[in-house]
Amino acid sequence: MFRIWIIFIFLKFWAAKSDDFSLAFDTSEPVNGGNLRCLxxxxxxxxxxxxxxxxxxDKxxxxxxxxxxxxxxxxxxxxxxxxxxxxxxxxxxxxxxxFARDNNMNLDRVWLQVTDPINWEYHEEINVKYITDFVKASWYRKVKVGLFTSWYDYNLITVNTTKIQxxxxxxxxxxLGRGVQGESEKDFEDFRPIGPFVKPLIKQFGSQETVCGVLINRNVYKNIYPHNLQGNFSGIPLGFGANFTVNK
Structure with missing residues (x-):
């Protein structure tokens, strides 16, 4: 009987943990309506x-x-x-x-990709200035900026600066690598502070996987209301960063 209770408690904990997160995907490949319905x-x-x-x-x-x-x-x-x-x-x-405005897209948030150090300048001061200037311009337009990065990338590109405000x-x-075999856990347990940032909003745990006929990267984010999320957070829930001013 004791073993049954242990199994029950474990399953309940696992289910509760799974319910805390939702799936997202990112891709630069073409995605049509059929692909989206499948996803x-x-x-x-x-x-x-x-x-x-x-x-x-990017059209x-x-x-x-x-x-x-x-x-x-x-x-x-x-x-x-x-x-x-x-x-x-x-x-x-x-x-x-x-480009977004010309295509009837309204932006509340845009993500700046700070990855692939080979695609950035060798001198971190130039990179920090680029990111800082990008963020300053976004605030003038009342658009929030999020960073897509990792501890390793951010350290090489900016020397783990805390100057980016x-x-x-x-x-x-x-x-751990591409494909299903390279996936990490679908949670934030492996997050380590990146510069001044102590809390993530979303994690890319899988890359280069074909799902519903589309090559995607797989992501997970917490099902949580903004006022309950502690640490750095803009107040914009994931999925509400952009929209269109066109009729459906």
Missing amino acids: IEKGYKTAIFRIYGDDKG IGMKNALNAYYANLPFEVYITHTFDVFRLGDQEFEKMYW DVEDIWYWNQ
Whole structure:
């Protein structure tokens, strides 16, 4: 009887822990309505798409976001830093911002990808200034900025600086490799403080997996109301970072 109770308590704890998190996916690949319906059926609650990279607006990502909008799937958007073009952070933000506005997208938050150190400057001061200028420009437009990074990437790119202010949302990644076999746990237990940031909003736990015919990265985030989340947090729940001003 005692063993049965132990098993029952374990299962109850496991179920409660699972219920604390929801699935999200991010991709830069084309996603159509059929793909989205399949992903929704598989339990994905939020999508994240790139809308700017390689020094230009990402038309595929914008179309993906519009498809998600019509499918009633909450979504977020991100930008990848352009290394081989000399551009200040505020200039790159403005280009991304007007690309969004020209496509009837309203931004409340955008994620800046601070990964792949090889795509950043060798001198961390330049990188910190780029991120700081990007964030300052976003505040002028009343758009919050979240960082997509990891402890390793952030350390190499910025030397783990604490100088970056006015960033409240962290999306971090941790995998052992690509595909299902490289997935880490679907929780935040492996998070370690990144610069001044002590709490994550979302974690990418799997990468380069084909689901519903689309190559995606898999993410997990907490089902929690903003006023209950302690630490750095912008107050914008995941999935409410962007929207369109078009009729469905």
